[in-house]
Amino acid sequence: MSYINIKNLKIYTNEKTLVNLSFNITNSTALIGESGSGKSLTLKALLNLLPSSMKIDKDIDSDFELNYDTIAFIPQNPFTSLSSMTKIKNQFFCSEEKKEEVLKLLDLDKSILNKFPPQLSGGQIQRVVIAIALSRNAKILLLDEPTTALDFENKNNIINIINDLKKQLNVLILFVTHDIDSIKDICNEIVIIKNGKVIENGLTNIVLSSPKEDYTKRLINSTFKNKNFRN
Structure with a gap:
């Protein structure tokens, strides 16, 4: 299986730093955060789609070159x-x-x-x-909130399809979303970001069952309410 190690990814303007983080993409990884947390900017940085008003410093180590041929991107609104x-x-x-x-x-x-x-x-x-x-x-599948615009049935269908693809294909997955429910059965690892920084990461089942940060706990509680993910 391939890998991508993102080290010291910094996105900034003349006024302030918007994103400053490091994390690894191995197998299937979820990038989780509320609106404005920096997850979309991180995704755009990997796609080289940041606006010209933003500057970027990045150190990315991977066993393949990140380009049009190796990255498959699934946008939030597929109709576009x-x-x-x-x-x-x-x-x-x-x-x-x-x-x-x-x-x-x-x-x-x-x-x-x-x-x-x-x-x-x-x-x-x-x-x-x-x-x-x-x-x-492609070597990596980047998913930007792929279930947001779908009803319950189609959301579950897409989740099942992505899960099947993960099992069948030798492809990395980076699933960017605010909806933890959509990734709990897909992603082996989870990265929680807030204000452009990683505040918690690790194996998905461990983070969901034993979150350390209050921010992570709030995200989980807002998604699952009374559900229990302890093993």
């Missing part, structure tokens, strides 16, 4: 990733065989290739976007 006037088959950049292979992984019938995005449900759109990302044989 597809052209509504273009058939699904023409939004892939791979062979017909590869298209059918990744569609099968995502439990999508190949007949969907001849449809336009507006003809698909929200859950189907999300799976198509994941299929397109996976068709490039």
